[in-house]
Amino acid sequence: MKKFLLSLLCVISGLLFGALILKLSGISAVEAYKVMWEGAFSRPSYIAYIMIRSTALILTGLSVAFAFRTGLFNIGAEGQFIIGALTAAYFGCAFHFSPWLQIPLVLLLSTLTASFYGGLAGFMKARFGVHEVISTIMLNWIALYFSNFMVMTEGFHKPNTETSEFINPTTSITFLENWKVSDAGSTWLAQHDFLREFLRPPVNAGIFIALICVIIIWIILSKTSFGFKLKAVGFSPEAARYAGINVNKKMTQSMMIAGALSGIAGATHVMGVSKNIAILAAHEGYGFDGIAVSLIGSNSPFGALLSGFFLGTLKYSGQKIQSALEAPSELISIMIGAIIFFIAIPVLFEKSINKILKLILKNEGEN
């Protein structure tokens, strides 16, 4: 009861604060939330878009949460995402195998490279004491510029564009991609409204991959001695060392797994949604959003799942206020930020909730 009240209060005050900001900029808050609600759930295609958008957020959130359990702050999810995306795009173009081999192979390679990239920060921390926040921020930029460099290389670069070549169709994890635009597909879909709408966005297997990852990470963290050791390092490295755990090794391993998760996020994004990578002028923010996802979900795997969906929904439906009510995108970002901010600080409400509960209990006692 208390926990439920707490989360409810957080969400409501977040929404109220968002409403205040909207009101101050002269936009009707009721109207805005109505647009958001409609824009998120009123059509099957919207729900599909939310699923697509949430996939990357869940995985990067999971990545940050996992490292956090070992006491490491993985700011590098962004860079690991880019490395995963780059690997998937590169080998997705280079290989021409059947889908049954191609998809697992490309996914595995992306996981490995991103895992190496994440592990690099963990290794530097363990071996040389370089703080992982510093190293991962630097590695983010290295990943960005390395990716931009690779996009422009001969053979991979699509002429006259700022993007890479598209991946081979056999690398795609989008459901029924060719069928839904074929003649047979569109005739069949014309009679099935729900599926036609639902399949219009690039619905892909990424969400299932994310779900599997959530379950695997949950098992590692709560059912294995490996996970227990990782958590022990997170609680107190000194105590863990005293207990005979190789702390340095655990840090590297933890960052490798975190890197792998962000890499999978990047790979599913390329294989399911974008199908290529482009020159980036700045970070796209998939990894940085992962930090928020992790914190809202109190650094637990299932928390990351729920908060990934939550943030994905907010981000997708928030955009719709723009064309419907002519709200500038900065305002929408501020509103979403305010909502997240309130949700992330339940501590603020804990005391008042206790007071309210006490009052209710007292009243009931008197009655």
Place this chain on the structure above:
Amino acid sequence: MKLQSIILSFVMIFSSPFAYSADKALRVGMVTDVGGVNDQSFNQSAWEGLQKAKKELVIKASYQESKQDADYPANLETLFDAGNDLIWGIGFKMADAVLKAAKQNPKQKYAIIDFSFGDKTPANVVGVMFKAEEGAFLAGFIAAKMSKTNTIGFIGGMSVPIIHSFQYGYKAGAKYANNKVAVLEQYSESFTDAAKGKAIANQMISKNADVLFHAAGAVGDGVIEAAKEKNKMAVGVDRDQNYLAPKNVITSSLKRVDNAIFEVVADLKKGNFKGGTTQNYGLKDGAVDIAPTTSKMIPAALLTEVNTLKKKIADGKIKIPSDEKAYTVFAKTLK
């Protein structure tokens, strides 16, 4: 019980059907690329065009900003669901997304800036291209006339067709003004590296060039900076860049995305939507021009010459080359 009713009332508030206004005004929406609607460049110009159309043609205009390349399909769909009569994709980056959306919704009208699908243009899409060479020609003409050293420079972003049209238009304009003028040319292989632009510009200045034109996005900021420091002349691109160096930027070759957008919307309003084609807008349509600040920067006599030239181009009396082949032909006609 109380809690349940509160939750229930929330659900009721949020789930009441949202009715879009059902008046008959034309609805036009645009999706920006990742630059956003305040990019000081073509996205902003596009929105200005729609706002002008909103006022003068009494339409309903809206925009949807993209944060990531992956947003394009979702944003196009948002505007599709909002019941727009015409949906704009701003910038060649959106070409794939627009093409896909157009195929999925054959009854919806789309238009795209800076991209041509050529013969494969779907019947519900209009491509809008600019005759950049016409603006560049005027810029080259002014540059050659203003040069004291008879040496001018061109800095391009990448060796791609759209930059070639700037390059050869500029060269042609310069040679048209003065066949003895030397044009230095170099590509920066980037649209973002301002430091590189500055280095190339300094190199050209050391080779005696005193007017520099760039078609290289943010690289040009470095070019203009170099011109400012060495007190040479520069020519801006796409929008009036005079504010970057008020004493040095003598003119800018403008791309009026706003006018092109207005033109297409006006056509639509008249029931004359040119679906399945690519529209090439130039000086004649007011979609390409030189900056208004030019009049303050160059002598009045030259300005009169430029205006006569403008009219000649608009009337089609001079064919401006947009690639190397056409340029060679053009150069032979000059004395």
